[in-house]
Structures are given as structure tokens and as C-alpha cells.
Amino acid sequence: MITKVVMEALSPTMEEGRIAQWLKKEGDAVKTGDVLAEVETDKAIMELPARGNGVLRKILVGDGQTTAVGNLVAVIAAAEEDISGVVGQSGQQGQSGQQGPAARAPTPPALTAPSALTAAVGREAEAGGRIKASPLARRMAGEKGVDLHRVEGTGPSGRIIKRDVDTALTALTALTAPPPEAEGWEDVALSQVRKAIARRLTQSLAPIPHFYLTAEIDMERAAEARDALNAAGDTKISFNDIVVKVVAMALRQHRACNAWWQGDAVRYFHDVHIGIAVAIDEGLITPVIHHADRKSLRAIATATRELAERARARKLAPEEYTGSTFSISNLGMFGIDEFTAVINPPEAGILAVGAITPTPVAHGGAVAVRRRMRVTMSCDHRIIDGATGAQFLQTVRRMLEQPLAIVW
Amino acid sequence: MSKTFDVIILGGGPAGYVCAIRCAQLGLATAVVERDKLGGVCVNIGCIPSKALLHSARVASVIKHDAAALGITTGEVTLDYGVAMKRSRQVSEQNAKGVEFLMKKHKVTVIPGTGVLQKGRTVKVGNDVFTAGKAVVLATGSRVKGLPQLGLEINKTTVISTDEALFLERVPTSVAIVGAGAVGMEFADIFDAFGSEVTLIEVLPRILPIEDAESSATLARVYKKRGIKLLAGAKVKGAKVAATGVTLEIEANGKTESLTVEKVLMAAGRGLNVEGIGLETAGVQLTDRGFVQVDAQLKTTADGVFAIGDIAGPPMLAHKGSREGVVVAETIAGQHPHPIRYDNIPSVTYCHPEVASIGLTEEACKERKLAYQVGKFPLTANGRARAAIETDGFVKIIRDTKYGEILGAHIVASHASEMIHELALARENEYTVEEVDLAVHAHPTLSEAVAEAALDSLGRVLHT
Numbered sequence: 001m002i003t004k005v006v007m008e009a010l011s012p013t014m015e016e017g018r019i020a021q022w023l024k025k026e027g028d029a030v031k032t033g034d035v036l037a038e039v040e041t042d043k044a045i046m047e048l049p050a051r052g053n054g055v056l057r058k059i060l061v062g063d064g065q066t067t068a069v070g071n072l073v074a075v076i077a078a079a080e081e082d083i084s085g086v087v088g089q090s091g092q093q094g095q096s097g098q099q100g101p102a103a104r105a106p107t108p109p110a111l112t113a114p115s116a117l118t119a120a121v122g123r124e125a126e127a128g129g130r131i132k133a134s135p136l137a138r139r140m141a142g143e144k145g146v147d148l149h150r151v152e153g154t155g156p157s158g159r160i161i162k163r164d165v166d167t168a169l170t171a172l173t174a175l176t177a178p179p180p181e182a183e184g185w186e187d188v189a190l191s192q193v194r195k196a197i198a199r200r201l202t203q204s205l206a207p208i209p210h211f212y213l214t215a216e217i218d219m220e221r222a223a224e225a226r227d228a229l230n231a232a233g234d235t236k237i238s239f240n241d242i243v244v245k246v247v248a249m250a251l252r253q254h255r256a257c258n259a260w261w262q263g264d265a266v267r268y269f270h271d272v273h274i275g276i277a278v279a280i281d282e283g284l285i286t287p288v289i290h291h292a293d294r295k296s297l298r299a300i301a302t303a304t305r306e307l308a309e310r311a312r313a314r315k316l317a318p319e320e321y322t323g324s325t326f327s328i329s330n331l332g333m334f335g336i337d338e339f340t341a342v343i344n345p346p347e348a349g350i351l352a353v354g355a356i357t358p359t360p361v362a363h364g365g366a367v368a369v370r371r372r373m374r375v376t377m378s379c380d381h382r383i384i385d386g387a388t389g390a391q392f393l394q395t396v397r398r399m400l401e402q403p404l405a406i407v408w
Numbered sequence: 409m410s411k412t413f414d415v416i417i418l419g420g421g422p423a424g425y426v427c428a429i430r431c432a433q434l435g436l437a438t439a440v441v442e443r444d445k446l447g448g449v450c451v452n453i454g455c456i457p458s459k460a461l462l463h464s465a466r467v468a469s470v471i472k473h474d475a476a477a478l479g480i481t482t483g484e485v486t487l488d489y490g491v492a493m494k495r496s497r498q499v500s501e502q503n504a505k506g507v508e509f510l511m512k513k514h515k516v517t518v519i520p521g522t523g524v525l526q527k528g529r530t531v532k533v534g535n536d537v538f539t540a541g542k543a544v545v546l547a548t549g550s551r552v553k554g555l556p557q558l559g560l561e562i563n564k565t566t567v568i569s570t571d572e573a574l575f576l577e578r579v580p581t582s583v584a585i586v587g588a589g590a591v592g593m594e595f596a597d598i599f600d601a602f603g604s605e606v607t608l609i610e611v612l613p614r615i616l617p618i619e620d621a622e623s624s625a626t627l628a629r630v631y632k633k634r635g636i637k638l639l640a641g642a643k644v645k646g647a648k649v650a651a652t653g654v655t656l657e658i659e660a661n662g663k664t665e666s667l668t669v670e671k672v673l674m675a676a677g678r679g680l681n682v683e684g685i686g687l688e689t690a691g692v693q694l695t696d697r698g699f700v701q702v703d704a705q706l707k708t709t710a711d712g713v714f715a716i717g718d719i720a721g722p723p724m725l726a727h728k729g730s731r732e733g734v735v736v737a738e739t740i741a742g743q744h745p746h747p748i749r750y751d752n753i754p755s756v757t758y759c760h761p762e763v764a765s766i767g768l769t770e771e772a773c774k775e776r777k778l779a780y781q782v783g784k785f786p787l788t789a790n791g792r793a794r795a796a797i798e799t800d801g802f803v804k805i806i807r808d809t810k811y812g813e814i815l816g817a818h819i820v821a822s823h824a825s826e827m828i829h830e831l832a833l834a835r836e837n838e839y840t841v842e843e844v845d846l847a848v849h850a851h852p853t854l855s856e857a858v859a860e861a862a863l864d865s866l867g868r869v870l871h872t
Contacts, residue, residue, distance in 0.1 A: 134837055135839050136813050136838035136840055137838060139812065143810070
């Protein structure tokens with residue numbers, strides 16, 4: 001039986017993928033579940049599994065090449081099976097990634113899923129657009145908005161049956177559901193005033209009307225606390241870990257800053273999930289520390305280290321870099337005194353953290369050299385007003401300057 | 409005779425011999441070990457001869473009840489069970505010969521004797537030892553079993569099983585049948601048609617206890633009308649077995665009654681043929697219920713040993729065993745056969761009218777809290793049924809409310825056994841009730857009632 005290997009949507013936002021490298025070569029015997037290739041997505045390097053048994057007969061998209069999700073990248077078939085029909089059709093698809101999802105086989109309208117839902121685990125259907133599926137599977141798919149072109153059939157001769165649609169639905173739910181811990185929020189409809197502010201500000205500063213608040217924070221006591229903690233325990237706590245913890249706790253008090261812009265509503269979260277910008281070779285990714293407000297400093301330190309390492313190796317799972325409610329970007333280690341960061345939509349704000357620098361300041365009626373840190377908060381003005389942001393920063397400053405507040 | 413095969417099958421019943429044919433088709437050198445007759449219980453002392461007797465019963469019943477109305481005048485009708493029995497034996501023998509022919513045709517070696525499993529895919533038959541290169545398949549089946557704890561041990565004279573009932577020269581003047589499942593229902597039909605006074609005793613609250621309650625109710629009505637005495641929810645408390653008859657003490661509806669009959673037919677419970685075939689030696693384990701423990705591929709706990717048919721678990725039906733035989737043969741040959749859908753095996757009782765079903769009963773749908781819709785069509789509204797004076801019965805389809813999935817189907821009709829397959833095919837291929845209706849049904853047929861029941865479940869029935 002011929003199994004087409006297609007570029008799968010390996011992350012919720014993936015539209016195309018680059019074959020980082022084939023782990024199997026033409027002629028290798030493969031079985032369902034074997035990893036055929038490593039695929040570089042927009043977020044991470046993921047594994048492309050075999051969805052059938054046989055021999056990897058033909059590779060159509062080579063190492064380093066990019067192709068759109070849904071396109072044929074290889075063919076698995078029995079050793080002697082004629083695959084010319086399948087391989088011949090691949091010429092109709094763009095292999096360079098020039099063609100987007102529109103290149104997929106035509107889908108009957110009733111079976112077309114919202115684009116977010118098409119990220120189902122699956123396989124492209126027969127190239128002619130005819131899908132082998134049981135009537136029951138078709139009805140279920142139509143009802144639930146599952147695109148049968150992307151569902152793998154396990155019935156006789158690869159026919160899609162009820163079980164396959166159930167499986168795809170489970171996979172979809174897993175992909176589109178919010179991170180398991182991030183339940184609990186409240187959608188507050190926008191008031192007319194809020195809507196007007198949103199409209200005006202968006203027109204002037206599209207797409208997100210940013211504004212910035214900067215504060216210089218005295219870090220002497222935080223440094224003392226950090227030294228004491230590091231002397232006492234074996235987990236090394238960084239300044240950034242302390243900032244993450246403090247920001248998370250402050251967000252709990254200022255829920256206006258712990259929110260998502262939803263277009264016609266603002267989603268205020270009851271839980272705090274902090275995204276931490278991590279530089280990687282090709283740019284930036286923000287792994288998420290879930291429930292950072294409830295985690296100990298030690299837990300935050302361990303999780304951050306572990307996530308950052310895997311982020312650099314590009315091995316993060318989708319749920320590990322999605323679902324943050326607020327983000328922090330720290331360039332202090334690069335000696336940057338202060339900077340502004342761009343909001344990670346749909347979040348309401350991001351805190352840019354600069355270097356800790358010994359600075360002469362007035363202290364206790366005299367000039368003293370103290371360790372100071374400048375932070376700048378970028379706010380989405382549609383959600384956060386000046387005073388709201390300022391009050392939040394005030395709390396952050398108070399907590400950092402009185403780090404015992406962390407244990408209150 | 410060669411002592412080495414690819415596959416050795418213990419038992420030549422419907423599971424074993426079908427497995428052998430499929431193995432042979434796939435190029436495997438195959439042997440079947442059979443201690444009695446090829447075809448097993450089914451062909452020799454089960455499905456086949458009882459159908460021959462049921463046909464006699466049906467014809468007798470038509471002549472008795474319908475001949476005059478059909479314009480046929482008969483003289484005095486006399487019934488001879490002995491003659492009917494002899495014909496049923498011929499039918500069995502023809503079928504057994506057919507199986508023999510199939511074994512020869514496919515070059516399957518038949519080893520007469522009792523196969524005893526040894527360690528390491530080896531089977532001992534008498535003093536001969538045979539070795540299977542690829543696999544041993546256990547298909548030893550089941551046998552009748554009495555209820556010795558109630559004093560109803562099968563003595564083959566007054567307390568009999570189907571093994572004896574199928575060889576009687578005349579029907580008993582009175583008979584109590586213990587168990588109103590398929591076997592009990594069929595023999596009640598046969599004995600009644602041949603003039604016995606029949607009492608059917610079922611411990612569960614209704615006859616045909618595993619069928620849909622509406623099927624049970626229809627058959628209860630028809631049987632009562634024919635004069636068959638039904639005792640459902642009745643418990644046999646004790647038995648006095650004498651040389652010429654049996655007196656049963658039966659507790660039903662809170663009171664105990666005593667019933668004296670010429671013979672008692674034990675039609676409840678079957679024993680599994682798992683003793684004396686070397687299972688322990690080979691490391692083949694049993695389940696708590698006594699079946700051979702198998703995985704999804706029907707592999708036992710011993711390497712290279714498979715089990716199929718009755719010993720591999722319920723339902724204990726010939727067609728289930730045969731399919732398992734095919735699937736195991738293909739697995740042994742290295743193929744990946746489509747797994748059996750055990751929830752889609754038709755169940756048929758060949759009494760008159762016949763009862764056939766597939767999938768869930770309405771009671772089971774309720775228990776599982778499924779959202780369902782029932783579609784029903786009575787045969788009184790079916791032209792073909794009226795023409796044949798066979799209007800007892802109905803077609804009932806239970807569909808899932810949301811998608812129209814066929815959850816279960818229940819048919820009571822003179823030819824329910826033939827009609828159920830349309831719904832088996834539909835369920836196997838996940839057709840919904842709408843596809844069943846879309847297929848044009850010939851007129852006039854009993855099968856039109858199937859399409860009408862499908863329509864009725866959608867609220868669109870045409871002919872009621």
C-alpha cells in the first residue's frame with residue numbers, strides 16, 4: 001500500500017517546513033511511528049513520523065529544502081509497488097515553499113475546517129481530491145469541522161473511519177486547547193469608551209498602540225538576598241529569576257496588566273504565565289514559565305534554565321512556548337542599560353530589563369554608589385492606561401527594593 | 409506422512425477448518441488434527457442438522473395452520489420425527505463430506521486423533537509427534553454441559569442435551585427445556601411442531617435474554633399462542649430423575665411448582681474443550697472464565713500458539729470462529745489483516761419467526777446513556793409478509809441521534825437471518841441510516857421493512 005509522506009503541521013502556526021535532514025534514506029524499510037526526518041518549523045525542530053509501513057521509496061524534498069504544509073515530501077510503499085502515479089503528481093505542487101496552503105487538494109466546502117483546525121495530524125488524501133471515508137466519518141467530520149484531507153485512514157485500504165476522525169479530533173483538541181494549566185479567565189466586554197480609545201489609538205499606532213514606562217530600581221537589597229540564597233542553596237538564582245518572580249507576583253495584584261487583547265473583549269487571566277524571551281541563533285523564542293507567581297524562586301530558576309537550553313536546541317513542544325500572559329525580555333547580560341521591547345501579541349505588556357550598574361545616587365541624604373537597574377515596560381494602550389501601568393511598575397519596584405516581599 | 413508442517417491446527421470445526429483453508433491459500437503447509445468428524449459441532453451436531461429439523465418443523469407448521477387458507481387440502485397429516493432426523497443426518501453428512509473435500513482440494517493434511525500440545529510448537533497425536541514451523545492454532549471448541557449441581561447431569565435418556573435430541577427417533581410427549589437462548593428456542597420450536605408438550609424454562613427475566621426486549625416479547629407472544637409454556641425468571645430448584653421421566657421443582661413468580669416431563673433438554677451453558685490438550689505444559693493460560701487467554705491478534709501466552717473459536721472467548725458462534733480462523737491464518741502468513749469488530753457479529757436464532765440482531769439492544773443504549781432514536785417497522789404493514797402469512801415480527805433500527813450511526817438493529821421475521829446482513833454490511837462500513845434508505849429496495853420484499861425502519865428513525869416512514 002502506498003503511503004504518502006506529507007509535510008505535516010507540527011505546530012499550531014506552521015505553514016511551511018524545512019527538511020533539516022532525512023534520518024531515513026531511499027530504500028530503507030520503515031514502519032508506522034519511525035522518525036523519517038527532522039523538520040524545522042517556525043518555532044522548533046520537530047520529528048516527522050512515518051504514517052505507514054513499507055519501504056521509503058522516494059524522497060521528493062531534500063535536506064535543507066522548504067515546502068508548504070500538506071505537500072508531498074516522500075513516498076512509502078512496498079518494495080516492488082508502482083509509485084509512478086504518486087510521484088508524477090508531485091510535480092504539480094510547489095516544492096520550494098512558494099505555494100502556500102492553497103496548493104492542497106480541493107476540499108468540499110462542508111468539510112473545510114477553520115484554518116486553525118486543519119493542523120490535524122494526518123496525511124494528504126488521494127491526489128485527485130477523492131477521499132476514501134465512510135459516510136459516518138464524513139458526517140462527523142462535517143459536523144466537527146475536520147478536514148478529511150488531513151486525516152489518516154486506518155480502515156480497509158486506508159479508508160477513513162469513525163475511529164480516525166475521533167483520533168484527529170483528539171489531536172485537534174490537544175493542539176488548539178489552551179495550555180492545560182491556563183484555565184481560568186474572564187472575558188470583560190469592552191465599554192464604549194474603551195472601544196473608542198482602542199479604535200483611535202490603533203489608527204494612530206497600528207497595529208498595537210504601544211507606550212513606554214521606565215523606572216530605575218535600586219537592586220542593592222535584591223543583590224544581598226540573591227547572594228544569601230546562592231550561598232545557602234545549590235540552585236543558582238539569577239537576577240532575572242528574581243525579576244520573573246516579582247513581576248509574576250505583581251501581576252497578581254494588577255490583573256489589568258495580565259491580559260490578552262481579544263479584538264472585541266479583553267481577557268483577564270486569573271493565572272500568571274510568564275514568557276521569557278530567549279535569544280536563539282535565528283532570532284527569538286519565548287518559553288513560558290507557567291504559574292510563575294506560585295512557583296518558588298528555585299523552581300523558576302530550574303525551569304528557566306531547562307527551557308532556555310531546549311529552546312536553543314529548538315526542541316520545545318508547542319505548549320512550552322505558547323499561552324504566556326505577560327513577557328519579560330532581559331538584555332542586561334549584554335550590558336544594555338535600558339531598551340524598549342516589542343509586545344508579544346495578544347499580551348498587554350512586556351518588561352524590558354537592563355543591566356545592573358553601580359550608579360552614584362542620593363541615598364540617605366548623601367551621595368552613594370548603589371547597584372541600579374532600569375526597566376521599561378511596553379504597554380498596549382488599548383488595555384493598559386498610563387496610571388495602570390505606572391501602579392504596576394510601582395509594585396514591581398517596591399518588591400525588588402524590599403525583596404522580603406517575595407515571601408509575604 | 410510428513411511430521412513437519414508450517415501450521416498445525418487442533419480441531420476441524422468451523423474455526424479450525426476455515427483457518428486451514430486460508431493457511432493453505434497463503435502457501436503454508438497445514439495439518440488439522442481432528443478427534444471426531446471434520447466440521448465439528450456445527451456441521452455434525454449443531455447448526456446444520458438443527459436447521460434441517462427446523463425446516464421440517466416450519467413445513468409442518470405451515471401445513472397445519474395455513475394450508476387450508478392457501479388453497480391446499482391435505483388428508484390427515486402425520487409427523488415422523490425419525491424421518492426428519494434421518495434427513496438431517498444426511499444433510500450433516502453431506503456437509504462433513506464437503507469439508508473433507510475442501511481439505512483435500514487445498515492439500516491440508518487431516519490427522520485423526522486427539523492433539524496434545526507439547527512445548528515449543530509441537531503436537532503429540534497418539535505416539536506421533538508433529539512439529540509446526542510457524543504456529544500451532546488451538547480450535548478445540550466446546551461441548552454440551554449439564555447442570556449437575558441441580559441433579560440434572562446429562563444421562564442421555566431422560567436428561568438429554570442436543571447431542572441426543574438430534575438423534576431421537578421420536579419426539580418426547582412432554583419435554584422441559586432448560587435455557588431459552590438460541591438452542592432452547594430452536595428445539596422448543598422443533599418439538600412443538602412435532603407434537604410435544606413443551607415447557608421452556610429460563611432463569612433470566614425473559615426468553616432470548618440477550619436479545620432486544622421487543623424481540624423477546626414478540627417471540628413470547630408467538631410461542632404462547634402456539635401453546636408452548638414459558639417460564640421466564642424461573643429457577644430449577646431440584647430434580648427427581650426416574651427411568652421414565654423427570655420431575656422438576658421450579659421456583660417462579662415467588663411460588664414453587666412441580667413439573668413432570670418425559671425428558672429434560674439441557675440447553676444452557678457449554679463446556680470448553682481445554683482439558684487434556686497440553687495447555688499447561690505449553691504455557692497456555694486461561695482467563696478467569698475458563699477461556700484461553702488471547703491478545704488482540706489471538707495469540708495465547710505461549711509463543712507461536714494461537715487460539716480461535718469458542719475457546720478464545722465469546723460470542724461462541726461458528727461465524728465468529730471462522731473469521732478468527734481467517735485472521736489468524738493471515739497473521740501467521742505475515743499479513744496485517746483487518747481486525748475483527750467483535751461488536752458487529754450478527755446473532756441469529758432460527759426459530760419461527762427468526763430473531764436476528766447486530767450491535768446494541770435498546771436496553772444497552774439506555775445503560776450507556778447514548779442519545780438514540782428508534783425506527784421500527786411492523787411486518788403487518790409489509791406486503792410480502794402478508795402474502796406469505798408471515799406477519800409476526802418487525803424491523804427495529806436504533807440510530808445515534810447526532811450522526812445517524814446505526815447503534816443496533818433487531819429483526820423478528822420469517823427470514824430475519826437473511827435480512828440482518830444488510831445491516832451488518834452497513835455497520836461494518838459505517839453507513840448511516842440514510843445510506844440504508846438511499847439504496848433502492850426491491851418491491852415487494854421483507855427487506856423493504858429494513859429501509860422503512862431506517863426512514864422511521866428519521867421520522868420519515870412511508871408505509872405506516
